[in-house]
Amino acid sequence: MDWQALRLTLQLGAVTVLLLLPAALFAGRGLAYGRFRGRAVVEALLAVPLVLPPTVVGYYLLVGLGGRSPIGQWIEGLTGAPLVFHFSGLVVASLIVNIPFAVQPIQRAFETIPDEVRDAAACCGMGFWRTLLRVELPLAWPGVLTGLVLTFAHTLGEFGVVLMVGGSIPGETKTVAIAIYDRVQAFDFRSAGQMSLLLLLFSVTVLATATALGQRYGRRRVLPQL
Amino acid sequence: MSCRSSEFRLQVRQGRPVPFDAELSCRGGEVLALVGPSGSGKSTLLRMIAGLSRPASGSIRCGERPWFDAQTGVNLSPQQRRVGYVPQHYGLFPHLSALANVEAGLGHLPRGQRARHARTWLEKVHLDGLASRRPAELSGGQQQRVALARALAREPSILLLDEPFSAVDRATRETLYGELAELKQELVLPVVMVTHDLTEALLLADRMSLLDQGRTLQTGVPHEVMARPVSAVAARLMGLRNVFGGRLIEHDAAADRSWIGIGGLRLASRYRPEFAPGKPLDCVLPDGAIRLPGITDRALPDGPNRVELSLVRLLPMGEEVRIDARLPGVEAMLHFQVSARLTEVLRLSPGGSVPAVLREDRLHLMAPP
Numbered sequence: 203m204d205w206q207a208l209r210l211t212l213q214l215g216a217v218t219v220l221l222l223l224p225a226a227l228f229a230g231r232g233l234a235y236g237r238f239r240g241r242a243v244v245e246a247l248l249a250v251p252l253v254l255p256p257t258v259v260g261y262y263l264l265v266g267l268g269g270r271s272p273i274g275q276w277i278e279g280l281t282g283a284p285l286v287f288h289f290s291g292l293v294v295a296s297l298i299v300n301i302p303f304a305v306q307p308i309q310r311a312f313e314t315i316p317d318e319v320r321d322a323a324a325c326c327g328m329g330f331w332r333t334l335l336r337v338e339l340p341l342a343w344p345g346v347l348t349g350l351v352l353t354f355a356h357t358l359g360e361f362g363v364v365l366m367v368g369g370s371i372p373g374e375t376k377t378v379a380i381a382i383y384d385r386v387q388a389f390d391f392r393s394a395g396q397m398s399l400l401l402l403l404f405s406v407t408v409l410a411t412a413t414a415l416g417q418r419y420g421r422r423r424v425l426p427q428l
Numbered sequence: 429m430s431c432r433s434s435e436f437r438l439q440v441r442q443g444r445p446v447p448f449d450a451e452l453s454c455r456g457g458e459v460l461a462l463v464g465p466s467g468s469g470k471s472t473l474l475r476m477i478a479g480l481s482r483p484a485s486g487s488i489r490c491g492e493r494p495w496f497d498a499q500t501g502v503n504l505s506p507q508q509r510r511v512g513y514v515p516q517h518y519g520l521f522p523h524l525s526a527l528a529n530v531e532a533g534l535g536h537l538p539r540g541q542r543a544r545h546a547r548t549w550l551e552k553v554h555l556d557g558l559a560s561r562r563p564a565e566l567s568g569g570q571q572q573r574v575a576l577a578r579a580l581a582r583e584p585s586i587l588l589l590d591e592p593f594s595a596v597d598r599a600t601r602e603t604l605y606g607e608l609a610e611l612k613q614e615l616v617l618p619v620v621m622v623t624h625d626l627t628e629a630l631l632l633a634d635r636m637s638l639l640d641q642g643r644t645l646q647t648g649v650p651h652e653v654m655a656r657p658v659s660a661v662a663a664r665l666m667g668l669r670n671v672f673g674g675r676l677i678e679h680d681a682a683a684d685r686s687w688i689g690i691g692g693l694r695l696a697s698r699y700r701p702e703f704a705p706g707k708p709l710d711c712v713l714p715d716g717a718i719r720l721p722g723i724t725d726r727a728l729p730d731g732p733n734r735v736e737l738s739l740v741r742l743l744p745m746g747e748e749v750r751i752d753a754r755l756p757g758v759e760a761m762l763h764f765q766v767s768a769r770l771t772e773v774l775r776l777s778p779g780g781s782v783p784a785v786l787r788e789d790r791l792h793l794m795a796p797p
Contacts, residue, residue, distance in 0.1 A: 318517055318519035319519050319522075321475070321478070321513065321519055322513060322520070322575075324479075324505070324506040324507060325478055325480075325506050325513035325533075326533035326582065327510070327536060328535065329507060337532075
């Protein structure tokens with residue numbers, strides 16, 4: 203068992219969720235309620251990581267954020283460290299590939315709140331923040347939870363993008379998925395099996411818990427499907 | 429009750445996205461019914477009043493305060509307008525109890541007073557004892573009462589009701605009519621109620637505005653609007669089917685009567701000097717305008733408009749029979765309803781005929797479009 207890879211993976215998942223969830227909350231809400239030109243294009247762009255092979259996303263990130271690219275050079279000049287083959291690079295890649303997993307369930311959850319409820323909130327004198335905190339989030343939380351779980355679980359299992367952008371540097375970019383691949387390459391099926399089983403159990407437990415919570419507390423609302 | 433008294437005025441004109449040419453006014457303590465078919469813009473107008481939808485041009489004013497003015501750029505938010513709004517499906521917050529729903533509208537009160545104030549309002553709408561229930565645990569009528577309590581507890585400047593009785597069963601509706609009629613006596617604020625049901629307008633409204641495709645066709649006391657539509661379009665919108673095109677023949681001022689021609693038929697109406705002889709007009713015959721012989725004496729009332737109706741179709745519907753008949757010399761069909769008993773007594777049948785009087789005082793003339 204590669205505990206270091208496991209710790210790094212959990213760290214990556216936590217950072218991704220912490221950074222992505224607030225942004226996804228407002229993006230999902232904006233897409234659910236916003237009526238603006240180009241909305242379909244924005245939705246399509248946000249969904250691209252779902253259909254594009256992870257290695258393609260990884261390739262563009264590697265080229266776009268690498269040391270030879272203007273953005274990569276600018277970031278390296280600013281932080282003193284390169285993005286690629288570095289934990290921060292993994293975070294950026296993870297944020298991008300997880301956008302649809304975080305945004306879409308949240309958007310669907312906001313969409314299930316009837317317009318009349320939001321209109322009533324406005325006519326009750328509730329402003330933006332009060333409506334969000336007292337009405338919308340209590341009704342949309344199963345979707346927010348789904349977004350959180352999917353993002354976290356997807357980060358644990360991400361392979362292609364991580365390999366392209368981060369390589370396999372122990373303690374820096376080597377996640378469990380990469381470690382499993384390395385162990386199989388070395389014919390160490392025992393370690394690979396242990397880590398695979400751990401990921402499997404973890405994913406099933408988290409998804410089952412989220413589903414159960416959503417069904418128990420969110421049954422009065424339309425629950426976005428996991 | 430401490431609702432504020434004020435007069436509300438709205439004037440909206442726009443070509444797009446939905447055409448509107450509407451003018452409304454409603455005094456404090458008055459119930460104005462917005463009546464019209466689906467898609468006539470009733471609910472959109474209500475949303476414009478609430479500040480939930482922005483008109484392209486026009487003005488909305490409550491008392492001295494402009495809520496919206498396209499020229500000066502004033503456009504108060506729903507929060508600033510302080511409206512009591514009851515949407516069609518009530519818009520209750522499903523995760524909150526009835527009490528918390530009412531409290532949600534009381535942000536203007538100190539925190540300590542909100543629960544007490546909300547309880548008082550739940551009592552007023554006969555929901556004490558159900559304060560801790562969530563909307564899903566309440567019946568349709570109870571949900572409507574919570575929504576009404578929430579809207580009124582804010583001490584709004586105006587109360588807006590969007591089809592308030594459409595989502596409840598008939599028995600509940602009858603109860604709610606009574607409760608709203610009682611509540612109306614206490615309210616001193618303007619109430620605008622959207623409905624497509626003319627009976628509701630007759631029962632609850634002091635005035636009604638008839639809307640068609642975003643245009644206010646006619647405003648007035650409900651029974652007067654229904655008895656005297658301004659146009660054939662207005663008449664048809666109110667379900668009056670006997671609208672005939674004709675012309676004015678002559679006036680008889682001495683007899684307080686005008687003579688009109690419909691097809692080959694000459695009929696008397698009340699004296700209407702505003703119509704010039706020879707000019708075209710539309711004429712509406714409400715159900716009450718058509719009198720058949722009585723059940724007991726089989727006699728017709730006195731009157732100048734005696735006609736022989738040719739019966740085309742009789743359709744029994746419960747205790748009533750719907751009849752399609754032709755007036756002599758008139759192309760268009762006449763529709764009316766009589767009791768099944770009268771049909772039996774007079775032995776009415778398709779292909780037969782029956783004498784009738786068209787009451788001149790009920791025969792209403794309208795200018796053609």
